Amino acid sequence: MYGFDSCLREDEHHAYAQPENDYGTHPIPVSVGGRIFYCDPWMFSQATEWMEMIGLFGDEISLDVKGDGLIAHIIKTGAELTALEQESEE
Secondary structure (H helix, E strand, O other): OOOOOOOOEOOEOOOOOOHHHOOOOOOEEEEEOOEEEEEOHHHHHHHHHHHHHHHHHOOOOOOOOOOOOHHHHHHHHHHHHHHHHHHHHO
16 A cells, blocks of 8 residues: 555655645644654544554455555554564463
8 A cells, every 4th residue: 555644744745746635734743653643633533543444354454555654653563562462472
């Protein structure tokens, strides 16, 4: 998946110009796994819904998420936490 960051990169909300989405929101800081991401409120909602969907269907889908945005970091952090939990159970 490309372009599914759910966060702002500097002052840009998309990889290419999308004037229909240019509006004056106030980005909020979101902390995940020791990193801070700045998100418009709809982006935060998208990331939250993403986590709910993965909780329901994560064992049934295979994903290759590209990039270093919020969604990619959520997946990476979740995988690291799962590995640590499995190690502690052994």
